[in-house]
Amino acid sequence: MGMELHAEQSDYAEMENVEISDTMLFYHVRGALKSAVEGDPDKYKQLVTVMGPDECLVPEKVALMVTCLKALSGSVSCLDIVHHQSLISSILKMSMWNYGTDVMDALMELVISLATFSGQYVDLCLEMLVSNFMPPDSFISLLNQSRGILRKGQVIHHVHKTLIFIAELVPLSPLRLERIITERMPHIFTKEPLILIYVENMLKLESGEIGDRVGRTMLLAIMDRLIDLDVDIAWDDILQEDFTKGIFDMELEDLEGPVDVGQQDGDELRISWMERYFSGNLNAQKLDSLMVLTFEHLNFCKESGRLRQVFDTLLQSFQQTVLTAYKSKFAQFVLFYACSLDPENCGRRFADTLFHKFKTSRYPEWRMSAVAYLASYLARAKFLPISFVAEYLESLLEWCSIYCSNQSGGINPKAHKEFYAAFQAMMYVLCFRMRSVLAVPHIRSRISKHIEDILRHPLSPLMVCLPSIVEEFLRLAKVTRLDVPDNFVSSNLLESELSMAFGGRERLDMFFPFDPCLLMRSDRFIRPNFVYWSMVRSSYDNDEDDDEGTSDEDEIEICTAGKGMNIANDGAARSYDQDLDEFDNEMSKMSITPKVAQWFGGELRTDMQMPSRIRPCPDSL
Template identity: 25%
Template sequence: MVSLASMERATGVIAPAVGGSLKRKQIDSADVDSPLPSSQYKRRRVTFDPSVDVHILPDANEKSLELVVEEVRRALEKHADKLHPDNGPYDEIRSLLLAKPTSAGAPLTSLLYKYIVALSNHVPLLNHECSGMVHAIVDSYWVARNEQYVRSYRHLLSSLLSVHPGYTSSVLTMLVSMLATSPSPAIRQQDDPAVPRPWLESRIHDCLRYLLRQNPMMSTMLGPILTSVFPSSSDTTKAHTQYIGNILKVAGYCPELKGSITSLIMDKLVKIDAQIQVDLEEFEDDIEDLLEDDAADDDDEDSDEDSDSSTETLDPEERRAKEVKESILKLDAVMDLLFSHYDSVFAKGDLFDMDETFESLLSQFASIILPTHRSRHAQFLLFHFSQLSNDFMERYAGCCSHLAFEKGQPRIFQVASSAYLASYIARGAHVSGAVVRDVFDLLCHRLESLRAEQESLCKIPDLSRFGTYYAIAQALIYTFCFRWRDLIVTKDGNPPTDEEVMYHEGDFRWHNDIQDILRRNIFSKLNPLKICAPDIVSQFARMAHHLRFLYVFPLLETNKRIRLARNMGGSYMEGVAARETALSMKMGEQSFLLDAYFPFDPYLLPRSRRWIEQDYVEWKPVPGMEPVQELDDEEDNEDDEDDDNASDSESSSDDTADDDEEEQEEQPEVAESTASDPSI
């Protein structure tokens, strides 16, 4: 080509200044009379080189990959230039990445793919000075695009974290947040195929799995992020089940996080469970009735969206009741999800996986469930899966025994462990008679050992001083009420039938020396029947009498005259009065008794109940023993007759006569209890 510098200038024509207009300048007035030939002037005004191929782009989406690569390189370099920065092209690329696919003017995926490839080629330039571009990449809409784009995006993230690991937290937070709230399949560009929602979640997991394989140390940062993104207790049922289901999948391909993920889920579950028990104390049967009426509604996915609008029209009490019901259904859905997840592990039959999973459940029980006061449903995961084999049953019973009897354990742990152990062997349908007898023996000998140590120190029953002793005693009488058949020794070694119980002559033969041990302890100074829960004591007294095991009704009458609250101070504190709190004064003697808390009492969640129906021992009365209500009616009638007879007799006013009166009052109790038992 001809250089402009060598081009001959026309006489009388002023050369344009730099930055000036390309229009023809005016000719000097002195040279007006000597104009240039018109043909020569026109040729110099517009000239084209025929060897250059000029192509006008009708659409920006048709940019070539080479052009986009060069555009990205220049934009990043100009943005990083501290002397002459130019952010225009840089911001344009950022806006392309952040554009919502359904918005007007959004770039097609085919063009955006070229920018992703170009950015992958210039990853070293994406340092902290270009963090805005990195955040645009992370926040872009990528998961619902075509498969080619998703693979390139995944490769870009991997390259980015390899060169600049400081962005790891941002990338992981983006992926985990999408596990909590998956994007809509409708947010896609017109040149992208429709992608079902399950495929979107699969793409997120594929991306996270790919990054973890490239850098296994990334899991150390992933754990805290999984915890921070976990839905709050006030979030919807759908939010909880979706996130829990997704992070359980993460545990499948990130084994180093499996323990922390399952513990995280259990911790959140137990907190919801415990809060529900606190809330239920305000509503009691009303909430249970509501659950029975609306049990089928918990499968409706739209119920979460409708709950906010419907709650606004309720009064405060109704709103509170609705919130508690939603929490119960949320707990039910999560429990059902966990039952299904663990069942898939045990169903495979892989001994290593089964053993590892059960050990994880035992660890969660000891560290999360047991220390939580009044956990009501979470422990049924162990209740169900421990009954899959004798080995699991023995390991769970051994875990509870170790926590209940080990010295140095907090007393509250020992009391709770005793309750778990007794409730488990009492309610577990697959717990064999041999295991029941072994555990009962263990509890009896531990009770006898504590009695030998503490009876000499006891002047009056005292839960605060001898709490572990009373917890074991209550565990024994509770277990007796459910598994008394397994404690009777028969010739063939099988539990006695109903007919054998009803028509048996004489006393039963009981396993080992459990009868003597319980008798010594029940009638000792420690007097456990005064401290144990009254309902359990009453049921034990009726059953023990009917089965000719023990007769404790006179002791129960004597215990009615013992005032624990009044005598707490004067017994072992040598005259120093015990201070009663406002709560203990309001509750009266109940504050000095054991709670009737047994962790495996009936399971009430409607959906997940199906998992434990075949594992659970329901209460059955002793054959031949009259129902409690009829027995109480007879006692009331006999009490009325005794009162009429007593009114006709003369009474003495001195102390000796009063003592005789008390002895006479005890005799009708013995007579009426004997008369009400058809087997005597």
């Protein structure tokens, strides 16, 4: 191997004629470093020039760089952080994204030598590696090209290999690494490709060889960033000017006109609406992409048998940040998806945690949030066995019964807001699951007795809870022949003053966290395990028809103990595509999710009746 330290182009030709062994090269570089300390910086300056940034990377320059990097790897003992500051700074500023694999190899070798040689270089080297998680701005446009994808793979491979190597030689380096990664994590306003690639690196670390040491911090940091993005998207952003300004839509009548829209039109409309919505909201797009990354990672964890371990961290993060955030809209679907991957363990633990939080939390708002999460989860999770749902319904009812037995006063929404939240949660779950739950005789009798006792109590939950839910609950109770006192007067309102009072300023009375996910790409993961209101509602509607005419022999919602809930539509098996088509139509029903009139027919209905009430879905009638 030959080498000539002079960087000038004129010297390259000379270099070819000079044969220097590796050992001589090391001595040469060491000599340059030592002479800089002794006050003769000429050779040292040449070395710094070689390592400096250069727009034009001719092969000779690359060869010289590789040679110098290798020589420096063998001379780290001669480096002095004060005297050779400019050289160290030049090396650590190098971006691997700008070089080929030969330079990457040599650079990583040097970084390992530096980091393992002295404690003072550890943080600097780790920071350099973390900065290589993201490409320079000039490279972003290449990320979608094959060349960019190839380079991305090479850089990620080299960076992670180096981090693992350093961790093997410096066992405490992962502790420093997790601090550096969380501190340098891009904020929510960073460009989407950059934040995506950074999180991709974090997830790779989580599942990698040092994942047992840094993985937990990575997941917590990612969940925190998801929440940051989530809370940055206000409902006002979702509801653009066209969309009746901030009204939570539960109206179904609006669907009457365009129910016969074709499936392909439905898809197109849905996509066009999503595009329209997302085009104005970059943070929603970022959140969607990050959630997809997280879902894919959870899938990978399941395949590698690590889901339970990862779920522990997710659950902790949920309790610390998601549950305590004000009306999180999307981030909670990470938990929902993890539960769907392992309903037996994760699914149960999530519900256990929520119920425990509801019973024991110190803050009423957290308790109300927890029970709202529980209700929404039990109602929407298709993968939960009906026996499991019934178990929690009974627990909720028992809690409500005990609460009632300890109270003697009358209606007071503010004082008893946890009670009203719990009873509303119970009604909400029953709206979705009533037929399946009541199909089991002993459960039916127990639930029926509890409900009757609670409804006859002076606290009068039916007067306080959201009228729209109460009305739907009573209607379904009538259909399923559940004995409930029928003294409720339909107000035809979505909400009432009393419900607003118990919901408080935060409007936790109208918090249903697992309403259909509005993020288009994330929805692909959630949809197969999600119960849409139309899927449930159509069965009751048929039942109502049957009541009027023949018998209810066409049981549509079938309870299969231990295997979750089987829901068919109109006696026919629903295909995934059909579900997808109906996504637009159904995601607003029995939900607080804003509904978009344009999905159907493309015409904006400016005369929407709000607040509205739940009515039978037209396409299921």
